Amino acid sequence: MTGGCGGIGAAVTECLARAGMEVRFTHLGQTEEAAAVEARLRGEGLAVSGEESDVADPEAVASLLEGFPAAVVVHCAGVTRDRMVWKQPLEDFHAVMSVNLRGAWLLLRAAAPAMRAAGHGRFVFLGSINGSRGKAGQTLYAASKAGLIGMARSAAKELGRSGVTVNVVEPGWIDTPMTLAVPAEHREAALAETLTGTLGTPEDIAAAVAFLCSEGARQVTGQVLRVDGGQYLA
16 A cells, blocks of 8 residues: 555554555655554554555556555555645646556556456545545645546446456545644634534544455445545535
8 A cells, every 4th residue: 555654544554454464555755654653563463564665656666566466455645735726836736646646547557457367456545525526725636636536437447347346535634643733723614514523533544445445345346435524515
């Protein structure tokens, strides 16, 4: 999986490892965080390893999968460059699309052949409810996450007869160290949008990802699973 040591990523890494999977996760420039996740989970006897890798680099993606035929691929890595579109430099477009969308496509292309040959596989992309509903100041981020839906549904049609499923998990506001640094009024606005009256945790997202990776979800493909407390409906 990519982006496996951030707030949501670390929770997904742990959840999949506790489900009995051997998890190889990537990071980019998060050496200390990755080492901490690896040491903690390995200390509990779980099969986890992390390595630095750029998901936007096709050679790096191919190297990541070499000798490690993945039965499950989870794309958690993501970046955002939030600002109004008329203030957006072109380099922001390349930065966001390279990781969020290009990275997902490179993973699909690299891992699909082995999954097809094995007759089994799972792809899960981490999207965002803003990819479905849009949000001011997030034209690039929302577009990249919306692209994951079209990619997943198309790939689901290509791979379904080979026993491979492709799905998207769309978090709403999730309390992580990153979002906790956002001004309080934004968090309160997100909370007001929920139907449950609570905001999500990384563990909520990890549980949804683990379900889609399980045999219990073998008939679930081409779907968008929103984990947002009903925030999307606001």
